[in-house]
Amino acid sequence: MKKDIKYVLGSIRRADQDFGLIAPGDRILVGVSGGKDSMTLLECLRRYRMFLHQSFDIVAGTVDMGWGMDMEPIRRLCEGYGIPYAVMPTDIGKLVFEERKEKNPCSLCARMRRGALTNLAKEQGCNKIALGHNREDVLETFLLSMLYEGHIHTFSPLTWLDRSDIVQIRPMLYVPEAKSLGVARTLELPIVKTECPVAGHTKREEMKELLQTLNRFKPDAQRMMLRALQDTQRYDLWDKVKRRPLGNRRGRTGGNGDFLPPDYQTPGECAIISDSTEGEADDDTI
Numbered sequence: 517m518k519k520d521i522k523y524v525l526g527s528i529r530r531a532d533q534d535f536g537l538i539a540p541g542d543r544i545l546v547g548v549s550g551g552k553d554s555m556t557l558l559e560c561l562r563r564y565r566m567f568l569h570q571s572f573d574i575v576a577g578t579v580d581m582g583w584g585m586d587m588e589p590i591r592r593l594c595e596g597y598g599i600p601y602a603v604m605p606t607d608i609g610k611l612v613f614e615e616r617k618e619k620n621p622c623s624l625c626a627r628m629r630r631g632a633l634t635n636l637a638k639e640q641g642c643n644k645i646a647l648g649h650n651r652e653d654v655l656e657t658f659l660l661s662m663l664y665e666g667h668i669h670t671f672s673p674l675t676w677l678d679r680s681d682i683v684q685i686r687p688m689l690y691v692p693e694a695k696s697l698g699v700a701r702t703l704e705l706p707i708v709k710t711e712c713p714v715a716g717h718t719k720r721e722e723m724k725e726l727l728q729t730l731n732r733f734k735p736d737a738q739r740m741m742l743r744a745l746q747d748t749q750r751y752d753l754w755d756k757v758k759r760r761p762l763g764n765r766r767g768r769t770g771g772n773g774d775f776l777p778p779d780y781q782t783p784g785e786c787a788i789i790s791d792s793t794e795g796e797a798d799d800d801t802i
């Protein structure tokens with residue numbers, strides 16, 4: 517549907533405006549795994565460049581996992597568009613599954629793929645890497661971090677990789693998965709099936725199901741969750757009342773610039789002390 521293409525382009529433009537993802541003169545390596553999201557990103561970034569009349573270069577790049585994936589359809593598409601296409605051959609698949617026999621392979625695999633993609637970007641003279649993570653990926657990562665690592669985190673729209681001096685961008689953060697799929701289907705983009713033995717059976721898949729369950733209770737749950745993540749002005753977490761060293765709370769300016777006069781007591785400050793005590797008690801029961 518043409519509507520999906522328009523929607524995805526609009527979402528990319530919004531992410532670009534919100535986070536300053538793309539600048540004139542950039543040379544951007546689009547990480548192409550062969551899945552629908554990376555193919556949609558490649559296609560839409562190409563259209564976005566025409567629409568913006570901006571001068572940035574696009575290079576498509578694939579990390580070959582060593583599974584004998586057929587990259588020809590992607591190569592042909594890139595040739596047709598006049599976009600350079602580079603492949604980084606690796607043994608990541610063999611290393612993760614045959615040699616290390618990882619029980620939870622995704623974390624090591626993702627780290628190694630990221631490293632290989634960064635090397636490929638350097639090799640191709642790129643200053644940025646664009647990844648095709650969509651809205652659901654953001655929310656699944658948020659749930660994974662919270663439920664399995666106990667911390668609040670998700671992908672950043674923009675990350676500076678300091679060792680390689682490359683900036684990683686995620687222009688499709690606002691794009692719902694269904695729209696990305698709609699573009700791939702409408703334009704008949706070549707989708708290359710992954711040979712990964714655990715694809716479709718990961719913790720991420722479980723988070724996908726959890727999101728779908730949430731959506732059954734509240735049909736716009738995903739939109740609202742993304743809105744909560746975006747609205748940083750209204751974050752209301754415990755960092756604001758976290759207990760600081762006493763010297764910082766009484767009559768001195770603390771490291772974070774706050775100032776409370778001696779003996780100054782507010783209901784808020786009382787709550788700090790009792791919250792903290794409760795926290796300690798709760799920890800013992802875990």
Ligand code: SF4
Binds near residue numbers: 622623625
């Ligand atoms: S699903 Fe397969 S390819 Fe993807 S991160 Fe996990 S191990 Fe790697």
